[in-house]
Amino acid sequence: MTVAVLGAGAFGTALAISLAQNCPVTLWARDLGDMARSRENAKRLPGFGFPDTLSVTADMSIASRADILLLSVPMQKLRALLQDNALLLADKRLVACCKGIELSTGLGPVTVIQECVPSATAAVLTGPSFAADIARGLPTALTLACKNDAAGEKLQQLLTTPNLRLYRTTDTIGAELGGALKNVIAIACGTAMGAGLGESARAALMTRGYAEMQRLAAHLGAKPGTLSGLSGFGDLTLTCTSTQSRNYQLGLSLGKETAFDPDTTVEGAATAIAVQDVAQRAGLDMPITAAVAGLLEKRLDVQTAMNALLTRPLKEE
């Protein structure tokens, strides 16, 4: 068995290092930089040397020979990667490792794979994990979702490592929505903490944000229960409480009104805008998502957004 990881960001590099314990792994990058010589991704994941079983390439025809390909580019770049390489990726097992909703279509990564490479087996790997934790070999549990349970079970077995424990589901919609929506709530939580609104406010945002996540997931056909697993509740907890999270960090800077590096990958920003549109079309009430979208689009300031949430009509929980 061989694995390739397409996209040499922090997460793709960490997964490649971890999976290289199981089998030969090829890490594909658009731009290899100095990685082949230094045997390290100094730009995205410094301090973690590559094991001997990990090779790097910028040649997709080499990477696409692998049995299983993990797609670890940001969500808004996924479609172009698939379209550009559709012939090489035909009939492959493609596992999306990105968390988000496509801005132009409102779709998640599994559907984007199915649209671009219909002959592929599409899956998504998601759940609570920071790249550095995985690269360090710290214990991590994730969800592997694939509509075809037999194919999902095989992927679960092949991609589990001594430190990376995979659970399995056939509910790709629920799994990808959990990973996408928790980032939006993490921006809200970071904003509240950055603005000094306190930990009680953060707990309220996490809980009511989780209610929003479940509302949209149910509307889009997710199985009841998936959102309470690693891909939903698990990742929500991690991302809303850790300063390691870039979504949470963006929120902190919005709350503190400080500058934020625009080159940082913050998946929740595009997802908030995409989800706001989906929710409006569906007539769903998602006030925290709407507040985050308003902050990001600079239609709202933090105080106005908070007042809007607090003055909504009182209702049953």
Ligand SMILES: NC(=O)C1=CN([C@@H]2O[C@H](COP(=O)(O)OP(=O)(O)OC[C@H]3O[C@@H](n4cnc5c(N)ncnc54)[C@H](O)[C@@H]3O)[C@@H](O)[C@H]2O)C=CC1
């Ligand atoms: N960093 C983390 O701890 C985790 C990240 N993720 C997810 O992994 C995905 C990727 O995030 P990171 O690796 O952290 O981002 P990153 O910012 O570290 O790296 C993104 C990488 O994608 C590459 N890239 C961008 N557009 C590309 C294209 N068109 N073709 C090829 N490569 C392209 C960039 O060159 C860069 O190497 C995101 O969806 C994120 O939510 C999931 C779990 C943990």
Ligand SMILES: O=C(CO)COP(=O)(O)O
């Ligand atoms: O998805 C993640 C943790 O599970 C990583 O979070 P950030 O993208 O916010 O850094």
